Amino acid sequence: MNAALLVLGLCPAIAMTDTVIHSVWISAGLLLVSVLSTLARRILRAVPTGDRGPADGPGLIAALCVSSVLTAGFEAGLLAVSPEASTSIGIYAPLIAVNVLAVGEPLPSGATPARSVVGAVGRGLGLGAALILIALVRETLGAGTITLFPVGAFKGTIVISALVDEPVRALGLAGGALLCLGYLAGVLQAIGGARQRAGAGGEKP
């Protein structure tokens, strides 16, 4: 993993997990762009498309081009569907292009497009679930609210009265995101380790 890419990948994870709704939108964008760019790179196999991993020179540029185009498409779509979400996500939407590469994983060159897409869906859903989980923890504890979509009479924000007056503001800051991220990674690693020790895990860690 390229460290610079990883740091860029952390950028929206910190900035966009302050409210649940932001993390939902950014996760949707990540899932969409990741699936479509994997498919596109599979189909365009004649050009070097970074299939041996995102950090291999010309392949990286090609992969970045593909995901940038798709990200621009997602931005335009978001602006059409929900202008307010587009405004609040702001600069972090374009960063999806880099995020997709940061979480992308090289597939064996024999993989079929369908198999690659399944992998991309899995990664997109996993990343999205992680971001939404972090946002849920941070917004609930750090602001005392849960911001979702307004549906009918529901204004879109659940207010937790016990926390909203004096929330744990430290978790709402950038450091709170890193803290949640660290503990989430730790828990996942512990689960993975336990599963490996149990010998039941037949899947990739």
Place this chain on the structure above:
Amino acid sequence: MSGAQTSPALHPQSAPHLRVGMSTRRMTWLAVASLVPALGFGLALFGIPGLVVVGVSIGSALLAELATTLPFRRFTLADGSALLTGLIVGLLLPAGAPVYVPAAASAFGILVIKQSFGGLGRNWMNPAMGGVLFATVSWPGPASWSIPPLGGAAGPAAPPLEALRSAVSAAGPHGATPLAALDKAGYAFSSLDASAIDWINAHLLAPVGLAFNHGALDVLVGHVPGAIGASAPLLVLGAAYLLRRRVIRWQLPVIYLASFAVLSLAAGGLASGGGWLAGGPGFHLLSGNIVLAAFYAASDPVTSPLTRTGRWVLGISLGALTFLMRYFGSWGDGAAAAIVLGNCLTPLLDQWTSHRPGAAPKGAA
């Protein structure tokens, strides 16, 4: 436990592995004992509310330590480290804080800062200071709710440092020393202080043409609203005992306090319009948590540099950071934030200043 060095069997202990002829456990319990005078004075001043804050913070620290060690069938409460962390957290907080503030501060210090990184000796940040900073950032209001001390002036109880800050922002540059500015803003110190200072001024200082401001005595002994463990003389007394027993080393606290005092004296007056060399370093040294922070957190052997050069550099950095955060920041008195940032510098300082075996000595020895 001091048999660790003489008995033939090996007793692996937690870091810090320092050669001081004393076990980590003994050092910790001595530190706890040395805080008892300051704690007693604080409890005498703040009564039941103070006892509640200290009790909750100690209880929360012990519970957090138990909760993280019992699943591994270990019992570490006897090393006194969790008790010390809870005690320092309690002393750093004001007596009017609602119970969730000390509870969360201690729990964060133990669970996140200490145990998540491997427990005693592996924390890279002072647990008490980190916990207090966490609470201060999370609940800036409740974490600074103060009550007037026994015999103090009635009315809204703001610590002198906060009162000074709001006086400066309300009245703008005034060019006065901190205590004079507080006097002008109508800040009330205790009547005991007023009569004592008046007597001293009239009988001792008038002949030589000097005068103390009201409040000097209150600030000196810590008889003001604010943190429970704010009595600088008693804290220094406890620290002197620890220095004598060689539990802590003098360099870091002394350099820290000295660099902070020099900076306060030189540039502290700029913010209040007094110009250079008009900062009132005495007031700033004695108010807030800087004395407790310097002797009980900065000197923590786990999170301070191993080399002498490193300790000098860190001490000066801590003084500068505290100065900057106190005068220009918004998070309390600056000491907790400075210590936490300084702890983050420690590994770098160790790396930069330690002598590598086989390498040529750096500089002119």
